[in-house]
Amino acid sequence: MADTTVHEVGLDAAAPVAHLDHDTNTGISNTKLGMWLFLGSECLLFGGLITTYLIYKTPLSGPTPEQIFDIPFTSASSFVLLMSSLTMVLAVSAIERGDHHRLRVWLAATAILGSTFVAGQLYEFTAFYREGLGFTTSRFSSAFYTLTGFHGVHVTIGILMLVSLLLWSLRGKLPEHRSETVEVVGLYWHFVDIVWILIFAVVYLIP
Amino acid sequence: MATDTRHFGDSPVDTDVLDGAAEPYPRNRLYVKIAIALAIITAAEVAVHVFPDAFGGAGSMPYVISLLAMMALKFFAVAYWFMHLKWDNKILTWAFYTGVILAVAVYVAVLTVMQVWGGMTGVGVDPLGGT
Amino acid sequence: MATPDPGQLALPSGNGAVEHRPLGVFTRPSSSKGWRSWFTSVDHKKIGVMYGAAALFFFIIGGLEALLIRVQLWAPRGTLLTADEYNQVFTMHGTTMIFLVVMPIGAAFANYLMPLQIGARDVAFPRINAFSFWCFLFGGIFLNTAWFLGGGADGGWFMYAPNSSVVFSPGHGIDFWNIGLLITGIASLTGAVNLIVTVLNMRAPGMTLMKMPVFTWMTLVTQFLLLFAIPVLTAAQVLLLFDRAFDANFFNVEAGGDPLLWQHLFWIFGHPEVYLMILPAFGLVSDILPVFSRKPIFGYPFIVFSGIAIGFMGWGVWAHHMFVSGIGPVSVLVFSLTTMFIAVPTGVKILNWTATMARGKLKLDTPMLFCIGLITMFTIGGISGVTHSVAPADTQQTDTYYIVAHFHYVLFGGAFFGFMAGFYFYWPKVFGYLMNETLGKVNFWLMFVGFNLTFGPMHVLGLQGMSRRIYTYDAGYGFEFWNQVATIGAFVLAGSIALFIFNIFYSRAKAKSMANPGPDPWDARTIEWMIPSPVPEYNFDPIPTITRRDDFWYRKYGETEDHMPVRIAATDEVCQSAEGEHDVHLPSPSYWPIVTAFGLPIVGYGLLYTHWLSLIGGLIVVAGIYGWALEPPDDPEAEHDHHDDDHGPVGEVEPDRAEDEDLSESEKEVETVG
Amino acid sequence: MSRFRSPVAKVLIVASLALFVVLWGAMIWTAFEHDAVPLTTLDPQGPFSTMIDDLVAPVFIIGGMVFVGVLGAVMYFVLRYREKGDDDLELPKQTHGHTAAEVAWTIAPGIVLAVVAFLTVGVILDLSAEEEGALRVEVYGAQWWWGYNYDITGDRSFDSDGDISTANELVIPVGRPVELRITSMDVIHSFWIPALNGKADAVPGMHRDWKIQADAPGVYRGQCTEFCGLSHANMRMLVRAIPADEFDEWVARQQQPAADPPADNELAVAGQEQFVNLCASCHLVDGLNNEQIAQLHEDDEFPLVAGVAPDLTHFRSRGTFAGGIYNLTYPNPAGDDSPFGATCTLEDLENCGDPTDIGLAGNPDNPLYRPFIEDWLRNPPAMKPMAAEEGRGMPNLNLTQEQIDQLVAYLDTLR
Numbered sequence A: 001m002a003d004t005t006v007h008e009v010g011l012d013a014a015a016p017v018a019h020l021d022h023d024t025n026t027g028i029s030n031t032k033l034g035m036w037l038f039l040g041s042e043c044l045l046f047g048g049l050i051t052t053y054l055i056y057k058t059p060l061s062g063p064t065p066e067q068i069f070d071i072p073f074t075s076a077s078s079f080v081l082l083m084s085s086l087t088m089v090l091a092v093s094a095i096e097r098g099d100h101h102r103l104r105v106w107l108a109a110t111a112i113l114g115s116t117f118v119a120g121q122l123y124e125f126t127a128f129y130r131e132g133l134g135f136t137t138s139r140f141s142s143a144f145y146t147l148t149g150f151h152g153v154h155v156t157i158g159i160l161m162l163v164s165l166l167l168w169s170l171r172g173k174l175p176e177h178r179s180e181t182v183e184v185v186g187l188y189w190h191f192v193d194i195v196w197i198l199i200f201a202v203v204y205l206i207p
Numbered sequence B: 001m002a003t004d005t006r007h008f009g010d011s012p013v014d015t016d017v018l019d020g021a022a023e024p025y026p027r028n029r030l031y032v033k034i035a036i037a038l039a040i041i042t043a044a045e046v047a048v049h050v051f052p053d054a055f056g057g058a059g060s061m062p063y064v065i066s067l068l069a070m071m072a073l074k075f076f077a078v079a080y081w082f083m084h085l086k087w088d089n090k091i092l093t094w095a096f097y098t099g100v101i102l103a104v105a106v107y108v109a110v111l112t113v114m115q116v117w118g119g120m121t122g123v124g125v126d127p128l129g130g131t
Numbered sequence C: 001m002a003t004p005d006p007g008q009l010a011l012p013s014g015n016g017a018v019e020h021r022p023l024g025v026f027t028r029p030s031s032s033k034g035w036r037s038w039f040t041s042v043d044h045k046k047i048g049v050m051y052g053a054a055a056l057f058f059f060i061i062g063g064l065e066a067l068l069i070r071v072q073l074w075a076p077r078g079t080l081l082t083a084d085e086y087n088q089v090f091t092m093h094g095t096t097m098i099f100l101v102v103m104p105i106g107a108a109f110a111n112y113l114m115p116l117q118i119g120a121r122d123v124a125f126p127r128i129n130a131f132s133f134w135c136f137l138f139g140g141i142f143l144n145t146a147w148f149l150g151g152g153a154d155g156g157w158f159m160y161a162p163n164s165s166v167v168f169s170p171g172h173g174i175d176f177w178n179i180g181l182l183i184t185g186i187a188s189l190t191g192a193v194n195l196i197v198t199v200l201n202m203r204a205p206g207m208t209l210m211k212m213p214v215f216t217w218m219t220l221v222t223q224f225l226l227l228f229a230i231p232v233l234t235a236a237q238v239l240l241l242f243d244r245a246f247d248a249n250f251f252n253v254e255a256g257g258d259p260l261l262w263q264h265l266f267w268i269f270g271h272p273e274v275y276l277m278i279l280p281a282f283g284l285v286s287d288i289l290p291v292f293s294r295k296p297i298f299g300y301p302f303i304v305f306s307g308i309a310i311g312f313m314g315w316g317v318w319a320h321h322m323f324v325s326g327i328g329p330v331s332v333l334v335f336s337l338t339t340m341f342i343a344v345p346t347g348v349k350i351l352n353w354t355a356t357m358a359r360g361k362l363k364l365d366t367p368m369l370f371c372i373g374l375i376t377m378f379t380i381g382g383i384s385g386v387t388h389s390v391a392p393a394d395t396q397q398t399d400t401y402y403i404v405a406h407f408h409y410v411l412f413g414g415a416f417f418g419f420m421a422g423f424y425f426y427w428p429k430v431f432g433y434l435m436n437e438t439l440g441k442v443n444f445w446l447m448f449v450g451f452n453l454t455f456g457p458m459h460v461l462g463l464q465g466m467s468r469r470i471y472t473y474d475a476g477y478g479f480e481f482w483n484q485v486a487t488i489g490a491f492v493l494a495g496s497i498a499l500f501i502f503n504i505f506y507s508r509a510k511a512k513s514m515a516n517p518g519p520d521p522w523d524a525r526t527i528e529w530m531i532p533s534p535v536p537e538y539n540f541d542p543i544p545t546i547t548r549r550d551d552f553w554y555r556k557y558g559e560t561e562d563h564m565p566v567r568i569a570a571t572d573e574v575c576q577s578a579e580g581e582h583d584v585h586l587p588s589p590s591y592w593p594i595v596t597a598f599g600l601p602i603v604g605y606g607l608l609y610t611h612w613l614s615l616i617g618g619l620i621v622v623a624g625i626y627g628w629a630l631e632p633p634d635d636p637e638a639e640h641d642h643h644d645d646d647h648g649p650v651g652e653v654e655p656d657r658a659e660d661e662d663l664s665e666s667e668k669e670v671e672t673v674g
Numbered sequence D: 001m002s003r004f005r006s007p008v009a010k011v012l013i014v015a016s017l018a019l020f021v022v023l024w025g026a027m028i029w030t031a032f033e034h035d036a037v038p039l040t041t042l043d044p045q046g047p048f049s050t051m052i053d054d055l056v057a058p059v060f061i062i063g064g065m066v067f068v069g070v071l072g073a074v075m076y077f078v079l080r081y082r083e084k085g086d087d088d089l090e091l092p093k094q095t096h097g098h099t100a101a102e103v104a105w106t107i108a109p110g111i112v113l114a115v116v117a118f119l120t121v122g123v124i125l126d127l128s129a130e131e132e133g134a135l136r137v138e139v140y141g142a143q144w145w146w147g148y149n150y151d152i153t154g155d156r157s158f159d160s161d162g163d164i165s166t167a168n169e170l171v172i173p174v175g176r177p178v179e180l181r182i183t184s185m186d187v188i189h190s191f192w193i194p195a196l197n198g199k200a201d202a203v204p205g206m207h208r209d210w211k212i213q214a215d216a217p218g219v220y221r222g223q224c225t226e227f228c229g230l231s232h233a234n235m236r237m238l239v240r241a242i243p244a245d246e247f248d249e250w251v252a253r254q255q256q257p258a259a260d261p262p263a264d265n266e267l268a269v270a271g272q273e274q275f276v277n278l279c280a281s282c283h284l285v286d287g288l289n290n291e292q293i294a295q296l297h298e299d300d301e302f303p304l305v306a307g308v309a310p311d312l313t314h315f316r317s318r319g320t321f322a323g324g325i326y327n328l329t330y331p332n333p334a335g336d337d338s339p340f341g342a343t344c345t346l347e348d349l350e351n352c353g354d355p356t357d358i359g360l361a362g363n364p365d366n367p368l369y370r371p372f373i374e375d376w377l378r379n380p381p382a383m384k385p386m387a388a389e390e391g392r393g394m395p396n397l398n399l400t401q402e403q404i405d406q407l408v409a410y411l412d413t414l415r
């Protein structure tokens, strides 16, 4: 095995972006690696909840998924969340270019799309509730609300992070060399989107 | 994995090169294209749901498989392009997909052991049965 | 942190200058001395020591619970404890020992040692590290406050549904268990991310993965197991929490809830859990054994890969805890076979250790004795494990004392013996004085005898049909004799623990009049032994460049053609000295980790008593996170100012590992909480 | 550093190791002693448990050999290669590994395990095969006792006419396989008669098949082994295996509804009245309060979480009660473990076993042992931890001694 020292293989040490983590063995910053590991672990959390849902999706009493789901509505909100991934990635690319104006625009857009999604979900929950699907109604309802609720909480936390970034940026505390912060929040955001991609297909579309 | 000190894959675009750059960022166009593709796939998913009979009826094998395939496509597209796995160090891909694969493996096993495929278990049908 | 040069400041938006004291409320803590520094420290060594101390404290609690169990079972129809009390005691004993003793001792060694073994200044995220510790401690305390608030959990440590539902356990005990372990789960998960990043990213120059000490390797595997196992438990616990707190139907059989779902989720976590309890001890043994055999570890790559293999295979065997649960013959068959073959990689380890001893020159000091104890006693436990994996046999054995014997042999005879070896071995490095050898040896033999007397008889009891988790048994079943032996054994074991504690203080008192043992009292092999004992705050100065496995050893010894070692340098020459200027920049202490962690148990109490309290707790958490996010990871005014390239010979670069703990990962915790 | 050359140290080591050897020797020896250990797993009495035992034997032998091998190697190396003294300083050769050895000790255990796996697979399949001509019994666990519904008529239903229900003691014919369908009323329990087969969890909401068979008449004891709350320790059961003809007689007796007590037994007549008032809301006595119980089932108004209490129709045909932990009758003469063997009589109580050897009773035809059952009626939670106020277990009904006498007299008629 070649005994290269870390220094030789790290990123260009002169790059301003790299002042924090340029000397890691892998060349990836600690934060980013940490976030990815965390997302890997989240897979098992959501996997568990999705599994639970699949086991419980036919209720013994109360409304069934078929009776209650409003696919056109959910399709629209899924689409909204999907597009927020685009705005997010554009925000990341904006800050990497040093375009702080666009960064703010895209961050705000992402946060707004995310909020639209959450609002849609809240609306959906109230609609379901009025149709007689309370949290304790059946095994299906408990599993459904828990899964989608967990996802909704993740989205909400993502929105909080986006808004914080926006404020940071407006106060001039988000220079390019911290672009990675935006990228890492972006990873989280995309992951939340990915989870919804699964939920949309597995929960809503497949009977 | 052993020689992890090597730098894998394309290095991310060095930001210093782009500092203050005014010209459009070439990757953005790619991002938009991907987003359009994702939108189209989503539309296709909904279409399958709306016209289940074209896919052998709701809940049939082809129906489920086509939905799962489109879901997987979207999943990987977001991870690969939007989350930069394409350009980043492969160790990230490796870390994340270990989680994904593990999750799929164990939970599919659970569903199999609990006999969820093809209709529900007898579970709950007869909660206090037999008295 | 490097003051950014003016070029960087001239960026279009924002600047690199860090603003300290962002909230103006707290002055940032700066001292690294005095008792208060422990609460704000982000030093991996202090955190490691706190993990160890807290775990030993919980070990005494768990041990006293065990003694209650043993006294109750001394004779038929014991009257020391009521049925209810007994159920709480054994549940809390198992929970405490596993979550608050063995796991954190593993974390203690990982925290203290792993950065030293890879030549790092600290872990990747020092503040998250502090946060992990405080979560663990507050979670553990939260769990144990149940004793004063209506009684502990009473469902057994695996808390099978639906016995854990409100209907069957109306008190708050199980809620304490559930929420407490959710909080310690946050500790484990954040710790796992932190330590994995540390191993992958922060190794000294030249330390490739295959040059890492085995303990570091096993830490890596362990933390990966935690990373992926903890969320499964979290998912299960969330279901239980919602069932108990909000009347959900996950385990409500009448609404179609399936009790087996809990079992699957629990054991998908639970089995990787048992391996992540043993692997740190395996790592310690793999590093200690060669020192006292005066020979490198035999088959290093095989030791490493078998560890990885155990980690992987551990994911495919969980249902061996469910052989009698009714999962169907096909599943039983599959899991029976997968389980058996885990003996292969484990055997590889055992046999490689044995081969390490062969043709060595064995110094039978206390750490070595405990290593040998582990090899032999773990083998007994492993073999009884294989007898369980034979599913039809397990239908006779499961939930009897034969199982209790198995897991105490692997956990006490394996993990704990390994930890004892680690304690005796690393004590001088951590505290700067050697433990008394004679007491140490008596400690070992007493523990060896006590251990076998306590847990050996449980094999017989189990095979003769004694169920576990019974608070009483009747005369006429033939259980009296061996129970008495076991109870006597438990007190011998308690004596050996007491002797260990005594040894700590006795040796410390003695050490005052003795010379410092120096960096390398054992003639050891790995680089943590080339720095002063106790380890200075900055660990290494300069960071060594690693050229081979057992790098420190080969700085001291060369090898002839036929692999005979020859001294090439005196130990003093190759060790680093504590004297001189050490102008090393270190991460600054912070209040926020402890503040943030402190909010969590308050949320917990709120969930149980009044929801208002939850709100307050939640606000503390959020405030903590924002304070944290706004606080720069490093205080520019801290004592040591950092100048690039101000130390170390060329080639021994001290990488700037100041971590970037910005919003993103501090936020990340919110959502593990949420 | 001390190298353990002092005689004291040697004594310590030798004593410890000797103790280790003696301990393990004694353990192995006693483990295979079967006298007076009624729950032992190593003394099979039926074909299924024998299959398991035949599998366990080679596994134990292999395990023992592996352990002796590892221990032997370690001990040998310690003795052979330990540092002999302070002048013994030369360092050993630095060997790093040996690939052939590694391959060998990866493959060898693999082969050993493959053999074990092969044997295991066979037994798993055999044990899950269906048995011809089996008697079917539904077994349900409830906090903290067992109930049994027999499919006597063979119509795969457990409650058609002619089917019978009992509790705690399972009576089976010798030599005939018994197919159990196991479930639970509340939490998970585990049904286990070590002499007849391994255990099987009783999971609420799920029925699972299991089977037992006894080769010889006898009383076979068991214990609930899945932790099921407060009185898990006190949840036992026993199986009485009796010859087929006796079994048929027993069934015929069980099929009868309970007769009213003879009018001349005033105490029992009064007891029946008490029973209807106090006990019939939980306990079924077939022929006495069927409608009442059926109605309660319908209204879902059982005061118990579990929904039922033990069927008392033929209460006196059992030798034990309360989850098999108390003797209802005087036990068989010492040493006689036959199910309905030699009967001891009131006149000759000397000849009976000790009734306070709780839970070891034998023949139900033996005279009633009153102290336990009286205490039970006086204050059940004191006899067996139960959470009656939470709907689990039998409450204290604050009966007077007179009521107790009447009730016991009545229960004694339920043969």
Ligand code: HEA
Pocket (backbone or CB within 6 Å): C158, C274, C275, C277, C278, C320, C321, C323, C339, C340, C342, C343, C344, C346, C347, C348, C350, C351, C378, C379, C380, C381, C382, C383, C384, C385, C386, C388, C389, C390, C394, C397, C398, C399, C403, C406, C407, C410, C411, C414, C415, D063, D066, D070, D108, D109, D110, D112, D113
């Ligand atoms: C440190 C923790 C630890 C470790 C390492 C192990 C290791 C193993 N365990 Fe254990 N186990 C527990 C902790 C652990 N276990 C706990 C806590 C429980 C109970 C939980 C509860 O119910 O409360 C449990 C329960 C448990 C069960 C369930 C029993 C039941 O409840 O019915 C089973 C069943 O298969 C099992 C099997 C095994 C096996 C096959 C191994 C193997 O990994 C062992 C492999 C090692 C060896 C075999 C020895 C060395 C090998 C050689 C020298 C090579 C040659 C060997 C042969 C050819 C045989 N364990």
Ligand code: HEA
Pocket (backbone or CB within 6 Å): C059, C060, C062, C063, C064, C066, C067, C069, C070, C090, C091, C093, C094, C095, C097, C098, C101, C102, C155, C156, C157, C158, C404, C408, C411, C412, C416, C454, C467, C468, C469, C470, C471, C490, C493, C494, C495, C497, C498, C501
């Ligand atoms: C690593 C884990 C671990 C450890 C170390 C131990 C240690 C011990 N265990 Fe534990 N045990 C478990 C994990 C562990 N156990 C688990 C998981 C269960 C299952 C629980 C369940 O079923 O849910 C269990 C269950 C269990 C049972 C079965 C209970 C039952 O099923 O009914 C028994 C019974 O004897 C027992 C005994 C003991 C004993 C005697 C010790 C001894 O080794 C303890 C020795 C330690 C001491 C005695 C402390 C010494 C303290 C002092 C000397 C104090 C003096 C000093 C000062 C005050 C400063 N344990």
Ligand code: CUA
Pocket (backbone or CB within 6 Å): D141, D144, D188, D189, D190, D224, D225, D226, D227, D228, D229, D231, D232, D233, D235
């Ligand atoms: Cu029923 Cu234990």
Ligand SMILES: [Cu+2]
Pocket (backbone or CB within 6 Å): C270, C271, C274, C317, C318, C320, C321
């Ligand atoms: Cu296991």
